[in-house]
Amino acid sequence: MVGSLDWTAAGGAGDLLAPPVAAAVGAVADARAAEIDPGLADTAAFCEHYGVPMEASANCVVVAAKRGGETTYAACMVLATDRADVNGVVRKHLGARKVSFAPMDDATSRTGMEYGGITPVGLPAGWPILVDEAVAAAPEVVIGSGLRRSKLLVPGKALAALPGAQVIALAQR
Template sequence: MTPHWVPALDNPRLLAPTVYTAISSLARTHPEAESDILVAELDPELADTSAMTEAWGTDLHDSVNCVIVAGRRDGVERIAACCVRATTRANINHTVKRRLDVRKCSFLHMEAAVERTGMEYGGITPLGLDPSWPIWLDPLVTDGPAIIGSGLRISKIKLPGSLLAAFPGIDIVPDLAVAQDPPPVPGQDR
């Protein structure tokens, strides 16, 4: 199945309201956003990155995962959104922990992430998040296309990674991502 990409701003039903607002706002200062930010409808059962990639036949490296990470310092919760290529994983034990300035951090539980973002699981995106949260982008994301969530399970957004980096509140963070562990080889001890 090949995705049918259409201009995101012409298809608000495929975007969470906060995502539509974020794209509209960027388009005022970056006119190319109107034609460069695209959306494609998706079977909600395929919202998971690996399922979407397999169904659409896209390169896994083009997908960008947005994970919400939390930690505490002096009883105060600190939250950040981390965006990394799907071929990598967020470096939460080093880079994220250090930037949040916490002793320990972890991924926000699915229910909490859905509630706090106002987005559907499998569609969480850096666009339209709480403006008080830092949004960190691994430098690898800025090169080439980026397929991200739309805030909904029924669609995905595609845009140039360099344009994703132009959204307000997004900071590029070196070493935010680390290589994925290779899958185990059957019959071989780890």
């Protein structure tokens, strides 16, 4: 297992998952969940405290893409060691004029998840999920659970198999 956490099958850990995540996690092969200190939910503090290598952790960022007066939302998954190329790759891939990180209030209200715990599992139907190829290739990665007080551990290929997922070269390294 990854880090010093007590991982358990995510399907039986509904109390550790935000409602939309609990409803969707059954479709994610080999997903496991673990409780954490919510004060340590941010990636760097989490990885240091629980002994999880940064390259075994992936971040989910919600972006707002604008074109012709319309705003659409998407999620981007990159390893914690990388940054999503939002203004280049993401903007072009989504066919947007402008892409920015979604404001916290928008991201949390639209996903039903807590800021700092947003995950691609259980996102609204129709949202593109852009998964960096390094995340998709990872044997397993730690991601958010929808709540700040827990994390999920999933195979990278399970993220690539989510509805709406597209594997692309997304990261700036």
